[in-house]
Amino acid sequence: MNVFINAEVYNDLISYSLRRLPEEACGFILGGQDSGNGELQTSTFIPLRNIASNPWNRFEISPVEMLPYLMDSNHPVIGLFHSHPTAPPLPSEQDLQTLWHSIPTYWILSLQQPQRPELQLYQIKKAPQTAYHKLAFVIGQ
Secondary structure, three states: OEEEEOHHHHHHHHHHHHHHOOOOOEEEEEEEEOOOOOOEEEEEEEEEOEOOOOOOOOOOEOHHHHHHHHOOOOOOEEEEEEEEOOOOOOOOHHHHOOOOOOOOEEEEEEOOOOOOOEEEEEEEEOOOOOEEEEOEEEEOO
């Protein structure tokens, strides 16, 4: 599966995450899927408040805030996003325990080097042993 990220969405992810430092930023990626080849195209980044009791090391999104986006079939959620302020963009053990496996993509932005943010996208599959693999993506103009 390829994911096409428009430049505005990519820039929004980075600027929002930098503003939220030292806390983890989080939000949803809206977009659509090409029925012919299954490729995903982003349209919008929706920043959501991190309500975790320890927002420097984890994220939690308020169900009240996220529900309207999850129920909107005209603008589907194609990605769950969060940042890692001091860690690489790899799923943590907690990330792998996510209940969000029904959302097609899982995005992690590392800000270990804030001047060079590193984004990785994953698909997380729940099974007897949770697995993940990197997804290819293209940042457009």
